[in-house]
Amino acid sequence: MNRQEAGKVMGPISNHDLFFCGFHVAKNNPEVQVTTMHYCGMRGEGDHGMHQCLLYDSAGPGAKLLGVEYIVSDELFRSLPDEEKKYWHPHTYEVLGGGLVAPAMTPQEELDFMTNLLTTWGKTWHTWPDPTTPVPLGEPLLMWSLTGDGQSNPELIAERDRQFGVSTTKVQAERVEAIGYEVPQVPPPKSLATIGRQWTATGEDSPTPRKKSSQ
Known part of the structure; x- marks a missing residue:
């Protein structure tokens, strides 16, 4: 298959060139991280700029496909029924x-991207729940x-920081x-029915x- 032919059939993933790394936590068990x-791409402006992401356990060629994530704007999230928001x-x-x-x-590209991502919401399913299984x-x-602070596995943070040569503490201060x-x-969800909050545990959910x- 030549490049032109490949372009005709690889369209759905041809724009998945947006890469970032983070930590996912099982909603029913915050100990599972x-x-x-x-690896994400835009689905289109008609979907409020929704991103579709393929999720892997590493950045290597033999990485396991863990699942998928959909990312939507705060405006779209607010329009959803509570049964879906959970x-x-x-x-x-x-x-x-x-x-x-x-x-x-680049540092400026990352800051611009993260600023845009700040108030978005993600819906994530891992179809490979335990990456240690074959x-x-x-x-x-x-x-x-x-x-919130104190929820992360410090070993995972340290390993990620070493891999990419970053400091989570420094990144936090700069952002x-x-x-x-x-x-x-915000504390972890108490149940699978809990609807997320962006900024505060109680009261008006504002920054x-x-x-x-x-000085």
Whole structure:
């Protein structure tokens, strides 16, 4: 098959060139955490700029396909019925807390991308629930996001930072400074029926402006 012929049949994934790395958490068990490589593409402006992502356990050629993630705008998420909202996790903490990194981008490209991703929502299913098994076993697993400090597996954070030569702590400080909001602190969901919150555990779910240090 030549390149022209390949282009005709590879259209659905030909634009999946947006790469970033983060951590997914099983919604029914926050102890289950997986470092996940995202390869995403836009489905189209008619879908409010929805991204479709293929998820892998590594960035190597033999990576296991863990599942899929769909990413939508806050506006679209707010229009969904509550029965549907329970499947969608927020990205606010992942962005401001430094959990999401895009090492293939320049620093400015990454900041622009993360700023745009900040208030979006993701619906993620891992069809390979346990990447340590030789083949996918069991039912698909609904995944969630880290939503507050102290929830992440420090070993996974350290391994990811070493792999891509980044510092999650430094990334967090730089994004809080650049984006201008404090890092959200929302507890893990209490059940599969919990609807996610972006910024606060209770009250109005709105961001807290960054506290400026006094001189």
